[in-house]
Amino acid sequence: GAGVSQTPSNKVTEKGKYVELRCDPISGHTALYWYRQSLGQGPEFLIYFQGTGAADDSGLPNDRFFAVRPEGSVSTLKIQRTERGDSAVYLCASSIGGLGQPQHFGDGTRLSIL
Amino acid sequence: AQKVTQAQTEISVVEKEDVTLDCVYETRDTTYYLFWYKQPPSGELVFLIRRNSFDEQNEISGRYSWNFQKSTSSFNFTITASQVVDSAVYFCALSGLNTGGFKTIFGAGTRLFVKA
Numbered sequence: 001g002a003g004v005s006q007t008p009s010n011k012v013t014e015k016g017k018y019v020e021l022r023c024d025p026i027s028g029h030t031a032l033y034w035y036r037q038s039l040g041q042g043p044e045f046l047i048y049f050q051g052t053g054a055a056d057d058s059g060l061p062n063d064r065f066f067a068v069r070p071e072g073s074v075s076t077l078k079i080q081r082t083e084r085g086d087s088a089v090y091l092c093a094s095s096i097g098g099l100g101q102p103q104h105f106g107d108g109t110r111l112s113i114l
Numbered sequence: 115a116q117k118v119t120q121a122q123t124e125i126s127v128v129e130k131e132d133v134t135l136d137c138v139y140e141t142r143d144t145t146y147y148l149f150w151y152k153q154p155p156s157g158e159l160v161f162l163i164r165r166n167s168f169d170e171q172n173e174i175s176g177r178y179s180w181n182f183q184k185s186t187s188s189f190n191f192t193i194t195a196s197q198v199v200d201s202a203v204y205f206c207a208l209s210g211l212n213t214g215g216f217k218t219i220f221g222a223g224t225r226l227f228v229k230a
Contacts, residue, residue, distance in 0.1 A: 033218070035220075040222075040223075041222055041223070042118075042205050042207075042220030042221050042222050042223050043159070043205070043218075043220045044220070045217040045218060045219065045220075048216040048217070050216075055216050056216040056217060058217070059217065089157075091159070093159075098216060099147065099209050099211055099216055100147040100164065100166065100209060101164075102149065102161040102164055103159075103161065103218065104161070105151075105158055105159040105160075106158070107156075107157055107158050108157060108158075
């Protein structure tokens with residue numbers, strides 16, 4: 001498809017485990033964002049990539065969270081030693097450029113930590 | 115610091131009524147962008163409109179219109195003759211160039227119910 005693809009759509013795991021969430025942006029989009037959305041809240045910014053580099057990672061809540069985008073396309077959000085408070089929908093978005101460009105969102109990955 | 119406030123948590127209207135969703139923002143940037151996104155029950159956020167800080171012209175797109183007023187730091191969204199398909203959560207968002215880095219800050223959203 002032509003949209004932003006996120007896998008898996010759902011992930012259930014136990015507290016303390018490691019998880020990886022994948023985002024495949026729209027082809028040609030250089031900017032990629034990760035957000036976290038809790039129930040009844042707006043998306044909360046985590047990290048922004050321009051190409052391969054993380055231009056702004058100020059939203060990552062702590063050092064258990066890390067994201068990469070090694071070839072400037074697919075990105076992986078990695079969470080170590082998961083906690084129950086990490087449960088949320090993780091959204092990925094891409095855009096053709098950086099600040100000010102409309103973002104195209106994926107369907108999200110619903111992460112549940114038991 | 116940047117902030118977006120959507121004071122209306124939920125709004126319920128009957129089909130064909132007009133409805134306005136409020137958005138108030140805070141930023142120290144002189145260059146910034148404002149957005150509205152729609153999140154239907156299916157979950158995927160959909161871009162509706164973007165405005166930059168230098169363009170205060172109001173915009174109309176079909177039944178949708180937006181009123182941007184820098185004097186009151188507001189960017190309100192009106193749906194005219196609402197339809198059941200308009201039922202969704204609507205988010206206002208802000209991106210600022212200087213103090214905001216590359217973040218986009220979203221409001222908490224307004225859930226709109228349109229009843230037939």
